[in-house]
Amino acid sequence: MIAAEKIEIDSRYCKGCMLCGHVCEFDVFEVGQTRSALDYLMPRVANLSNCKLCRKCQTFCPEMTLSVVAKKKKEGGV
Amino acid sequence: MNPLAEKYLRKEFLPFLFCPGCGDGIIVHSFLKAVDELGIIDDLAMTSGIGCSAWIPVYMHADVLKVLHGRAIPAAIGLKASRPSRKVVVFSGDGDCMAIGGNHFIHAARRNIDMTVVVVNNQIYAMTGGQVAPSTGVGSRTQTTPYGNLEKPLDFCKLAIGAGATMVSRWSTAHPKELSRTFKKALNHKGFSFVEVVSQCPVQTGRYILGSGSPQFNLQWIKDNCLPAKNPAQWAELEAQGKIPVGDIMQVEKSEFMEEVARMNQQVKEAAAQGGEN
C-alpha cells in the first residue's frame, strides 16, 4: 500500500504560493488558515489519504520547505 | 523541510529572498538533486552575477563567488584556471548572461572551457522591477517598453551552439525531473555546457506581460508553452507554432580548453628542458 505518513510544511519558510496544491493531481492540499513565520497563509494538508507519494509538491515547492514522509513498511512485510 | 534543503542549504541564510512562487527555488531543488546523486558538493565552485537567479548558488553550502553584473563567467574562468579539477558552475539570468555578460558568454563557449552555465530565463529584468530583457517577446509591455517591445528576443540556445558550446539544453521549471537529469549530464560533460531554464516570475513577467501575478497561473503558462521536442524537426515545428521547445538539443565531444592548456604547458616545459633556458 503506497501511502504518506505525513506531509510536513516548515512554517518558518513557507510563502503560501500554493504551487504544491497546483501541481498535486490528488487534491491533497487546500488553502489553510494559519500563517507562516513570514506571514503568508499556508497550505493545509486536507486529504492526506489521497496522497500517492508522487512527491510533485516536494519537487515544485520553491522554498524547499515541504517534505513528504512515506509510511514505513510494516515489519515482516514484503 | 525538504531533505535536500536539510542537507545542502545554508540554514543561516534562509529564507530565500525569492518572491512567493518564484521558479528559482525549483531550480535550486533540481540542481541539488543532481549534485546529491553525483556526490560532488565538495568539488563545486559556483559563481554568479547580479539578479534574482544570481542568489541561487549563495544558499547552497558550497564555495560560491557572487560577483558583478554580467561577470560570473570570467570569474568562473579564473577559478577553473586556478584548479582545473573543480566543477565550475555559473548561475545567471537572461539579462545578466546575455545582455551585460553576452560577450563573456560567447568567448567562454568558443574556448570550450569545462564549465556549466545555467541561465534562468524569466524574460524580464525582475530584480530591478520589470524592465525589458534580451529575451522579452515582441510587443510585450514592461516598465521600459510601456508601448510594447520592438526588439526581437534572442534565442540563447542557438547563440550557444553558434558560439561553440559542446552541450546545449533547454528545460523549464515545469520539467524539474528532466532538468535535474540534464544538470547531471551537464556536470559530467567535459567542456562548455549550457542549460537554459525557462522560469516563471509571477511578480514581474506574470503581472506585466502575461496578465496575472498568480504563481499557479504562471507555472501553468510555462507548462502549456514549454513543450518537449525529441528532434530538430519537432523543435522547429514547435517554434513555428509560437511555443518554446525544450529538450537536450545537442552534445558533442571536443577537446577541452584546460586539458589543451595542460598539454601545451607540458610540451613547452619539455622543449625548454631540452633547449636550456632562453
Add this chain to the structure above:
Amino acid sequence: MKKGRIKVMLGNEACAEAAILAGCRFYGGYPITPATEILEAMSRRLPLVDGLCLQMEDEIAALVAAVGASVGGTKSMTATSGPGFCLMQEAVGLAVAVEAPVVIVNVQRGGPASGQSTSTAQGDFYQARYGSNGDYSLIVLCPSTAQEMFDHTIKAFNLSERFRIPVIILSDEVVGHIREKVFIPEAEELHFVERKAPTMPMEQYLPFKAEENGVPLMAAFNSGYKVPMISQAKSLNGNRGNAKEAAENIRRIVAKVEDYMDEFAEVQVYGDENAPTAFVTFGSLCRAARSAVDMGKEIGLALRSVEVKTVWPFPDKLVRDALAGAQRIVVAEMNLGMMKREVERVIRQPEIEIELFSKIGGIYPQPQEFLRFLEGKR
C-alpha cells in the same frame, strides 16, 4: 651582497619577471599600448611554470578572471593602460569587496578616452585611488625605473597578500618602455608573503571576521571551508549584512589598509635634504627631477626632490616630514595638478604657495626645464 644576476630589460619585462618570481600563476590580460609587453612576456613565461596566461575578451573579464583565480587560491595579476583601466574599475571594487589579493599594473598613457596611446602621462593619479564606487582603500605604488618595476611588483604581490586587497602599480609609458639594467635576485634572497588560511574547523570559520591585523583568514575555494563570497556589503558569515553590519564591513576594509600605513608607505628624498627648494614628484618624473637636482648642485643651487613611491593612501606624514623647512615647494607631474592638491592638503602653511610644474601632451620634460621653471617663476 645579494646573489642574483643583472639583465638589461624593459620596465614592462622586469614587471613580468618579478611576477613569475613572486609566484603569480594566472594572468588575465588584454592588449593595450603601452602595457602589452607585460601580457606578451607572461604568455611566454607562464606555461613554463604551469601557469596560465589568458588573453580575455576585454579588460573587465581580464581583472574579473584574475579575481576568480585569486579566490581559487592562485596569485594573479593583470596589466593595462588608461582606457583598459577604466573598464577594470568595477572589478577593482569587486576585489576590494570580496577581499581578493590581486595585482593590477597601469602603464599610464595620455588621456582622456583614447588620448595618446604611445605617449607618457600621469593623469590616472586619482582614478587609481577613487575609480570604483563607494568607500574603499587600496595601495598604489609608483615605480620610476625598470628596477623599481621589478621591486614594486614583488612588493605589490606581498602587500596584496598581506592585506587581501588589489594593489595597483601606477607606472607610465616612460618606465614601462625604458630599457635599463635590472638586478634580479635569486628567489631565496627575496621575501614573499602568502595569505593566511584558516586552520579551525569549518563550523567555527567566519569568512569575513578580521584577525588582529585587520584582515580575515582566507580559505581558498574547495579547501573544505565552503565560503560564500558575495560582492555586497556583508556580515561576518558572508551573508548580506544589515545596516550596522554593512557599515562595519565597509569601515573595516578601509581601516585594514589605512591603519597600517607604517608597514608600507615610502617617500624618498634625493639631493640636499635641507634645501630650501623642493620638488615633489612621483613615477617617471622622479628621473628628470633627479637630473635637475644634480644640475642645480653643479651651479651651486641646493635642491631636493621628494619622491612619493606609495602615492595611495597618500603618505601625509612622510611627505610633510620630507618637506620640512622647505620655503619653495614645486609639485612636478605630468597632469594638470592632481598630486598638487594632495600636497596642498598636507602642507598647510599660508606663507608657502604650492607651485605646479606640469607637463602634458606626451612630451617628457628635460631636466633643464625644471631649473628654468624655478627661474621663471621668481
